[in-house]
Structures are given as structure tokens and as C-alpha cells.
Amino acid sequence: MRVLVNNEIVHREDVRIDFEDRGYQFGDGIYEVVRVYEGEAYELNEHIHRFYRSAKEIGITPPQSKNEMKSNIEDVITENKLLEGGIYFQMTRGVAPRKHQYEKEIEPKLIAYPLYFTRPEKQQNEGVSVLTADDLRWHRCDIKSLNLLYNIMMKQKAHDSGSFETIFIRDELVTEGTSTNVFMIKDNVISTHPADNNILNGITRMKVLHLLNEEHIPYEEKSFTKQELLDADEVFITSTTSEVMPVLKVDEQVIGNGLPGILTKRLHSLFLHDIK
Numbered sequence: 001m002r003v004l005v006n007n008e009i010v011h012r013e014d015v016r017i018d019f020e021d022r023g024y025q026f027g028d029g030i031y032e033v034v035r036v037y038e039g040e041a042y043e044l045n046e047h048i049h050r051f052y053r054s055a056k057e058i059g060i061t062p063p064q065s066k067n068e069m070k071s072n073i074e075d076v077i078t079e080n081k082l083l084e085g086g087i088y089f090q091m092t093r094g095v096a097p098r099k100h101q102y103e104k105e106i107e108p109k110l111i112a113y114p115l116y117f118t119r120p121e122k123q124q125n126e127g128v129s130v131l132t133a134d135d136l137r138w139h140r141c142d143i144k145s146l147n148l149l150y151n152i153m154m155k156q157k158a159h160d161s162g163s164f165e166t167i168f169i170r171d172e173l174v175t176e177g178t179s180t181n182v183f184m185i186k187d188n189v190i191s192t193h194p195a196d197n198n199i200l201n202g203i204t205r206m207k208v209l210h211l212l213n214e215e216h217i218p219y220e221e222k223s224f225t226k227q228e229l230l231d232a233d234e235v236f237i238t239s240t241t242s243e244v245m246p247v248l249k250v251d252e253q254v255i256g257n258g259l260p261g262i263l264t265k266r267l268h269s270l271f272l273h274d275i276k
């Protein structure tokens with residue numbers, strides 16, 4: 001495997017990560033997962049834009065321009081001959097003696113490498129079940145931070161119970177999943193949590209809203225309660241890896257008629273059309 005380390009692409013064996021890297025010690029860094037379809041990074045500009053935004057919010061200056069990062073990531077795809085999967089990229093604040101506060105001069109560490117996976121077609125066709133849990137995360141979920149401890153705890157809980165995802169509830173309202181955004185449909189109106197500090201504004205979420213606009217399908221960026229979610233006609237979740245995924249059960253309760261919804265399926269096919 002070939003890995004981008006700052007401005008250089010090297011063999012995996014030659015990547016050196018220091019144990020005093022603040023990403024390793026504090027989770028002091030940010031990341032992105034971008035989808036690769038047929039050798040092309042999907043919505044790469046949008047991912048890089050979000051990456052730079054996250055970096056700015058935590059005060060890290062990326063070691064290269066957006067255009068340089070774009071061409072470096074494209075080189076990682078080419079050098080690894082990646083056709084289907086994704087690119088993971090992350091940037092940490094860099095290496096320094098361990099203390100919470102940091103000097104501004106530390107050199108950030110950027111890495112990017114391929115992830116090998118395919119579309120989860122079975123789950124997309126058949127739908128999935130999800131759990132719910134209190135959203136005990138911090139209030140800056142808009143930053144794509146490396147700190148994913150609560151997200152992984154709750155994803156693991158879902159996984160252990162045979163569910164696909166855990167959906168978070170904060171102050172009675174549905175925010176998002178551990179690694180997905182949540183949509184519900186009631187009487188043909190689609191709702192999803194507004195893009196504020198309590199969710200990550202998903203690239204897939206934004207694409208779905210764009211498709212809804214284009215198709216003149218009514219939607220609102222308005223939060224809803226767990227009860228409204230349970231009473232929905234259709235529920236689906238979105239992410240780079242899941243695309244548009246129908247949810248058939250929430251906490252063992254069946255949603256709608258218990259089958260992947262018609263509008264959900266239509267949105268997924270519009271999405272698949274868009275990636276072509």
C-alpha cells in the first residue's frame with residue numbers, strides 16, 4: 001500500500017508515526033472519508049472543503065493548499081490502482097512533548113491511504129435495524145474530529161445486538177447516527193436535523209438535499225423527536241459508505257410497513273445516477 005505522508009507518497013512500511021504525535025495521545029486532529037467509484041473520488045472538493053473547515057475550527061493549518069491536497073489524494077488513488085473503496089485522510093497537530101496546551105509552530109502530520117470496501121448492497125436492498133441512545137457527545141459535532149470514543153462505543157453496541165447503527169437523541173430530539181445522518185419521511189415531507197453544531201453536515205446529506213431540490217420533493221431541515229421517528233412512514237440514514245440506507249426498525253419497533261420505503265428507494269437511485 002502507498003500512503004501520503006504530508007507531501008510525499010511512500011510505502012506503508014516506511015511510514016513513521018511518533019508516539020508523541022498529539023493525534024495518538026489526545027486525538028488532537030481531524031479526518032475525512034471520501035468514496036472512490038471507478039477510480040474517481042466522489043465529491044472530493046466538498047470533503048476537502050469540510051476538512052479545511054474542521055482544521056480551522058481547531059486551529060491547525062494544513063501543510064498544503066486545497067489544490068495540492070486534491071492532486072495528492074488523486075495520486076494516492078492512482079498509485080494504489082484503487083477502483084472501488086475510499087480514501088481515509090487525517091491530519092494531526094503533530095509531535096510535541098506531552099502537555100495539553102500546544103505551541104503554534106508544531107508541524108502538522110497529514111496522511112492519506114486507501115480503504116478497500118464495496119457498496120453494502122444487501123443492507124441497502126433489505127434495509128437495516130438501528131438502536132437509539134442518549135447523545136452524550138460534546139457540542140461540536142460539526143467538527144470531524146478524531147475523537148470518536150462515544151461514537152465507537154455506541155456503534156459497537158449496535159453491532160453486538162445485530163443492528164447496523166445507533167441513532168443519537170439529544171434533549172428529546174434525534175441528532176444523527178454514530179457515523180451517519182438521519183432522515184425521516186412523514187406524509188411525503190422529508191425531515192432531517194439542521195446543520196448546526198450538534199451534527200456533522202454530511203456530504204451525502206448535502207447531496208440528498210440537493211437532489212430533493214432538483215426533484216422538487218418537499219423537505220425541511222428541522223429536528224424531530226424519537227416518537228416522530230417511530231411514527232414515520234419511512235426512515236433512512238446517509239453516509240459516504242452507506243449512501244442512502246433504508247431503516248426498517250428502530251429499537252425493535254417496525255417503521256411504516258416494514259419494507260424499504262418507496263421515496264427512500266427513489267432517492268437512492270437518484271444518488272446512484274449522480275455518481276455516474
Ligand code: PDD
Pocket residue numbers: 033176177178179180181199200201202203204205238239240241
Ligand atoms: N462518517 N455523522 C457522523 C458523526 C459521521 O461520522 C459521518 C461520516 C456522517 C456522514 O457524513 P458523510 O455523508 O460526509 O460521510 C454523519 C464517516 C463515513 C466515517 O467516520 O467513517
